[in-house]
Amino acid sequence: MAFKDDGTNLTEDQILSFIPGFTVEASANGFSYFGKAAYRFDTFDKKRDLLYLGENVARWQNEAATHSFGVGFQRLQLGALEIFQSIDSINDLVSDSFSPEIQRQGYPVVNYKLIQESFKAELYYLPYFIAPYYPPNSSRLGYGIQFDQEQIVNADGLKGKEGFRTDQFGGKIDIPTEKVDITLGHFHFIDRGLSITALDLNNRLTRYFYATDFSFLTLQTIQGDYLFKSNLYHKSYHGVDVLARDLSTGGTVLRGPEDHTVASLGLETKLPLFSTQDTTLLLEGQRMFGVDKVIGRRYSVFSNDAAWGIRHQFNDVRNKQITLGHIIDLERTQEQIFQVDYRQYITDSTKVNIGVRIIEAGTDNRAFTFDSLAGLAIVDDADSAYLTMTHYF
Amino acid sequence: MQKILLLSTLVYSSFALALTGDEVIEIIKKQNKGFGTETSEMVLVLKEGNSVIAERKMKTKNMESEGDISMKSLMEFTHPMDVKGTKLLSWLQTKEEKSQWVYLPALNKSRRILSSGQNSSFMGSEFTYEDIGGQDTTKHNYKLLSETKDGKDLIWKVEQRSKDSENKDYQVLTIKKSLSAPTSIEYYNGKKEKMKVSTISDFKMYEVNKKQFHRPNLISMKNLITAKESSFKWEKREFGQSYKDSDFTPQALDMKR
Numbered sequence: 001m002a003f004k005d006d007g008t009n010l011t012e013d014q015i016l017s018f019i020p021g022f023t024v025e026a027s028a029n030g031f032s033y034f035g036k037a038a039y040r041f042d043t044f045d046k047k048r049d050l051l052y053l054g055e056n057v058a059r060w061q062n063e064a065a066t067h068s069f070g071v072g073f074q075r076l077q078l079g080a081l082e083i084f085q086s087i088d089s090i091n092d093l094v095s096d097s098f099s100p101e102i103q104r105q106g107y108p109v110v111n112y113k114l115i116q117e118s119f120k121a122e123l124y125y126l127p128y129f130i131a132p133y134y135p136p137n138s139s140r141l142g143y144g145i146q147f148d149q150e151q152i153v154n155a156d157g158l159k160g161k162e163g164f165r166t167d168q169f170g171g172k173i174d175i176p177t178e179k180v181d182i183t184l185g186h187f188h189f190i191d192r193g194l195s196i197t198a199l200d201l202n203n204r205l206t207r208y209f210y211a212t213d214f215s216f217l218t219l220q221t222i223q224g225d226y227l228f229k230s231n232l233y234h235k236s237y238h239g240v241d242v243l244a245r246d247l248s249t250g251g252t253v254l255r256g257p258e259d260h261t262v263a264s265l266g267l268e269t270k271l272p273l274f275s276t277q278d279t280t281l282l283l284e285g286q287r288m289f290g291v292d293k294v295i296g297r298r299y300s301v302f303s304n305d306a307a308w309g310i311r312h313q314f315n316d317v318r319n320k321q322i323t324l325g326h327i328i329d330l331e332r333t334q335e336q337i338f339q340v341d342y343r344q345y346i347t348d349s350t351k352v353n354i355g356v357r358i359i360e361a362g363t364d365n366r367a368f369t370f371d372s373l374a375g376l377a378i379v380d381d382a383d384s385a386y387l388t389m390t391h392y393f
Numbered sequence: 394m395q396k397i398l399l400l401s402t403l404v405y406s407s408f409a410l411a412l413t414g415d416e417v418i419e420i421i422k423k424q425n426k427g428f429g430t431e432t433s434e435m436v437l438v439l440k441e442g443n444s445v446i447a448e449r450k451m452k453t454k455n456m457e458s459e460g461d462i463s464m465k466s467l468m469e470f471t472h473p474m475d476v477k478g479t480k481l482l483s484w485l486q487t488k489e490e491k492s493q494w495v496y497l498p499a500l501n502k503s504r505r506i507l508s509s510g511q512n513s514s515f516m517g518s519e520f521t522y523e524d525i526g527g528q529d530t531t532k533h534n535y536k537l538l539s540e541t542k543d544g545k546d547l548i549w550k551v552e553q554r555s556k557d558s559e560n561k562d563y564q565v566l567t568i569k570k571s572l573s574a575p576t577s578i579e580y581y582n583g584k585k586e587k588m589k590v591s592t593i594s595d596f597k598m599y600e601v602n603k604k605q606f607h608r609p610n611l612i613s614m615k616n617l618i619t620a621k622e623s624s625f626k627w628e629k630r631e632f633g634q635s636y637k638d639s640d641f642t643p644q645a646l647d648m649k650r
Contacts, residue, residue, distance in 0.1 A: 027649055032649055055501055061648060061649060065640075065645065065648045065649065066639070068648065074501070075500070075501055077500050077501060077502040080504065113648075115639065115642075115644055115645050115648060116639065117637075117638055117639040117642060119644065120644030120645075174643075174644050176494075176505075176642065176643045176644060178461070178462070178484065178486065178489070178492055181494075181504075181505050181643065220504065220505045221505075222490075222492070222505065222507065225507070227505065227506070227507050268507060269507070270507055275512045275513075276512055276513055276514045276521070277513060277514070278513050280507070313513075315513050315514035315515075315516075315517055316514070316517045317439050317446055317447050317517035317518075318517070319516075319517060345447075345473075348447055348448065348473050349473060349474060351475060390475070392473065392474035392475060
């Protein structure tokens with residue numbers, strides 16, 4: 001990875017990591033345990049060593065498999081789309097960067113499932129808030145901000161570390177039919193996907209995380225040769241904000257996120273190019289409503305974006321697959337992400353995955369402004385190439 | 394849309410001379426109805442020449458259904474490790490294309506998927522998704538080419554051609570009446586060149602609800618152009634499970650079954 005020279009740090013970096021992981025699965029008499037964990041040993045920067053707890057769940061289900069209780073670290077995958085996954089914001093994010101599959105985090109969850117022939121209902125209780133991992137200063141792109149603290153902001157006011165034990169809860173219902181799959185849900189939780197950075201009144205650089213009521217709907221339907229997918233969510237913060245010092249003026253200001261809605265649409269179809277192979281075209285778009293464009297860019301990298309992708313599966317014995325992807329900001333068309341990913345088996349138990357990601361925001365303005373910390377500008381030119389070898393024992 | 398399944402229920406029979414190919418197929422479909430539920434464990438071996446280059450293992454559950462959905466099936470991959478736990482749920486529908494969902498254990502998530510192209514290779518093997526998921530008999534014409542005696546048994550050769558006039562490929566099925574099943578299928582291209590041969594063997598008889606069903610324990614597919622060969626071998630097969638419709642729903646894919 002080559003970092004842009006920001007004048008304050010040497011901004012070229014590389015990571016050579018060894019990430020041993022394990023998966024354990026056991027079940028008896030209706031009880032089961034599934035555990036998945038990995039640890040990243042970074043050969044260049046020990047501060048980047050990190051334990052990843054993926055799914056680690058102890059579960060009980062009745063004999064008819066209609067009721068189930070689970071306790072442990074779980075990943076809540078709620079969205080229907082493939083490229084724009086902003087609906088998966090309850091957990092799953094390791095940090096504010098893209099993460100390979102093995103590095104995705106689970107979240108402490110207690111949940112109950114009721115499974116009937118025509119629907120599945122799930123209730124969740126999340127007793128702890130865990131702030132997203134933020135890589136150390138030496139690994140940051142651009143300005144290398146180091147935060148002094150994290151604070152939760154909810155209706156009761158500010159809470160520091162002592163508030164990380166907090167009640168978060170929600171539920172969802174899945175209704176699949178022959179034609180359409182529908183998921184409806186609502187969660188009250190501390191939003192990990194949207195934090196606001198500000199100086200507190202003691203001039204400590206703080207990441208504020210706010211309580212939100214999050215309602216969502218997903219749809220998937222097949223019409224002829226096309227699979228249509230959509231996500232819709234609304235986040236309400238109930239006007240809760242915090243008195244902080246403005247980064248640009250030094251004065252005091254109330255900081256809090258605004259309610260907003262995000263709609264995403266996707267289409268997937270097979271292209272008849274090769275008779276024995278599968279070529280899939282993906283088209284997706286996402287737009288944020290309820291806030292102005294500047295705010296939207298601060299809230300999400302993808303506030304008004306379109307994407308297309310081609311996934312070609314060779315369907316051969318090595319399971320070769322190549323994916324091309326391109327995301328473009330519809331308002332600032334110079335903001336684009338290009339990605340090429342290739343994967344295949346080398347042997348029955350060894351896989352290789354290589355790829356390149358190019359991030360282009362087209363900005364020459366590196367001044368320290370809110371605008372430079374919004375949208376793709378914050379990771380402009382953070383191009384990367386990766387090679388991952390995975391061996392299964 | 395009427396389907397006949399190669400892997401579990403592709404079967405054919407007859408009782409008289411002068412039958413048409415379509416009549417043979419209809420009788421076979423009728424003969425193979427009524428098995429109810431079935432579970433099996435299979436190994437898919439991929440070979441180049443005499444060398445085994447890969448193995449895939451999977452478990453399947455099938456349940457006959459009434460109404461618009463004729464069959465529900467659930468396939469769970471158990472090997473290799475990176476696909477272990479991946480499940481593929483299919484509803485074969487009489488009037489529509491099949492509905493399919495995949496469950497990805499790494500994401501703990503199930504999602505609806507587009508069916509792979511029917512001619513696409515299944516997991517890198519010489520089998521296609523059409524071979525695995527079933528031939529749509531309403532989209533084919535059948536012609537009885539010959540009928541010969543094998544002792545007390547009858548052997549039919551039936552030509553299967555797509556009703557799509559642009560598709561010139563065709564297949565010749567050799568069907569054994571006593572098994573109500575094909576013992577080989579030859580695949581030809583539009584130039585009448587033989588491309589692949591499937592050999593179906595090691596039949597075992599099962600009795601379900603006082604009705605007899607024959608199922609093969611080995612199906613090999615040899616590509617005559619590339620000399621590659623793939624084989625499905627059954628390690629276990631049982632009938633008569635008390636499955637419910639709720640066992641074959643996308644919302645139940647993340648449950649232990």
